[in-house]
Amino acid sequence: MGEVFAGRYELVDPIGRGGAGAVWRAWDRRRGRYVAAKVLLQSDAHSLLRFVREQALRIDHPHVLAPASWAADDDKVLFTMELVRGGSxxxxxxxxxxxxxxxxxxxxxxxxxxxxxxxxxxxxxxxxxxxxxxxxxxxxxxxxxxxxxxxxxxxxxxxxxxxxxxxxxxxxxxxxxxxxxxxxxxxxxxxxxxxxxxxxxxxxxxxxxxxxxxxxxxxxxxxxxxxxxxxxxxxxxxxxxxxxxxxxxxxxxxxxxxxxELLAEPGIGEEPVEVFDQIGPLPEGFGPAGPARTVPAADPVPSAETTGSFHLAPPMPVPERPTTPPTTPPTQAPATPPGTRPYTAPPVPTPSMATPVRRPGPPARVVVPVLAIAALCFAFGIWALSAG
The missing domain is CATH 1.10.510.10 (Transferase(Phosphotransferase) domain 1)
Structure with missing residues (x-):
């Protein structure tokens, strides 16, 4: 992940340098595209005034590359332009x-x-x-x-x-x-x-x-x-x-x-001029659609350490009985709403293979202090008898 400028422009990699600052390839989070960002290196009055003049230009022409937007972050300023890939x-x-x-x-x-x-x-x-x-x-x-x-x-x-x-x-x-x-x-x-x-x-x-x-x-x-x-x-x-x-x-x-109109036509076999992409591939962590976001891991299953309670032991698996057909048709699970994890009900034990249910005891955060107080009282009683 690159440096994020003014909460909007994520600087990806440097692609050039001018007299007043460096030029970066940047990801515009608001518009969802890559742009060229010129970051001002100096902060003296003349440089800032030149920056104001330059970013104020709004010339819309196919053969002019004028600033499109600008931003300020602490002691730095930048303005952005379209990303032109063929070099100079x-x-x-x-x-x-x-x-x-x-x-x-x-x-x-x-x-x-x-x-x-x-x-x-x-x-x-x-x-x-x-x-x-x-x-x-x-x-x-x-x-x-x-x-x-x-x-x-x-x-x-x-x-x-x-x-x-x-x-x-x-x-x-x-x-x-x-x-x-x-x-x-x-x-x-x-x-x-x-x-x-x-x-x-x-x-x-x-x-x-x-x-x-x-x-x-x-x-x-x-x-x-x-x-x-x-x-x-x-x-x-x-x-x-x-x-x-x-x-x-x-x-x-x-x-x-x-x-x-008076110039001669191109000669036979004349090598065509090709304008290559001079910027190069995106660095690791960035793709055509922007920064590669990592997929968050699934939420961990709650445990006694995180919730302060104990869980029931899972029931014993029930072996299938091929000769005995099911008495009731299986129930279809309701549709899972978008953006949520599906819920799978635990298997229901049959009467002949019922598993005894363990009733949850008191939470660990209650048991431990009680045992500690009991131990202190016992130690105090032993001391009192010896002292008497």
Whole structure:
């Protein structure tokens, strides 16, 4: 049995770790299902305020993984999300290396679709990277992406929780204006989406210095292995000047749809990409329907030690007489109500084989004190006679 949080969430096993806390697979007792629970490790004011901001997000979109509920227990807080089993984009690259361009188009389109919903709520994610983009375990079917981890997201116009000129995010996926201390804005998320697409096509983390150098003399040519139609979209996302980028994720999706039509069909014998279950089996004591509850043992038969009384001795068994038919038909036992143990009446002895009935004596808790008092009185009488 795992630790029960706030009387509702039973923590099963850790499945990840973020910058602010650990992520657990947990059993939601109220809803009767497994969820992902992010437990906050720190309790300082900034961490708690970020937690409040993150758990307050309620974005209902198939490609967004936003918090669903939260709970507090003593000095800990957690919020829960749907359990996504396919790991992150980093897992897929670790398994396959560079991905086919058409597959990358599907993933990039889903990421931009999720960003469209996030930006429509006025929220800037600020930490888009492969580790924060999860996948459902769809096997060799069409991938299903979920944008997660809104720990440092903020709405436009909200006060910043960091000092001026202090950069928040993951190194390697900053937009140039972020590193200059600009206010968070949607084009910064689009720049990071372009870096993620380049990562999926190359199989390695992009070199931002090399990318900046590529743009010193205008939009560069497509890197090796990147089809030119797809590069037209990714190159526009990676423009160092935010004014030269796509202004919205919707505009980037339209350009991507046009580019996808120009891509070559998958080659014959091309290995399909399979998204595996990365969480693994449940630990001992847990099953698909939740924690495995042990069946309580049957109630013990009352005894003299527990009740303070004695039982009648069981009657002697009566041997069957095949030659003598029963005089009365057997009586059918009444139906046993649900949830109760059936009652079986003891056999009734026949007159010829009657067993003498033992009458119960006084309870043990009465006999023992009486005998003790009698013994004391006897000892006192012996002492008095000797003294006299």
């Amino acid at each position: 984009l980093s897992h897929v690259i670790g398994d396959y290396g560079p991905l086919p361009p058409r597959y990358v188009c599907l993933l990039l389109d889903q990421l931009l679709s999720g960003l469209t919903a996030v930006h429509a709520e006025g929220v800037v994610h600020r930490d888009i990277k492969p580790a924060n983009i999860l996948l459902e375990a769809t096997g060799t079917g069409q991938p299903h992406l979920r944008l997660s981890d809104f720990g440092i997201a903020m709405r436009k116009g909200e006060p910043r929780l960091t000092e001026t000129n202090y950069v928040v995010g993951t190194p390697g996926y900053f937009a140039p204006e972020q590193m200059l201390g600009a206010e968070p804005d949607f084009p910064a998320d689009l720049y990071a989406a372009g870096l993620v697409a380049l990562y999926l096509l190359s199989g390695k983390k992009p070199d931002q210095q090399a990318i900046f150098a590529m743009y010193e003399h205008g939009t560069p040519r497509a890197p090796v292995g990147v089809p030119d139609p797809l590069w037209q979209v990714i190159g526009a996302l990676l423009q160092p000047d935010p004014e030269a980028r796509f202004r919205t994720a919707t505009g980037a999706r339209k350009a991507l749809a046009a580019a996808q």
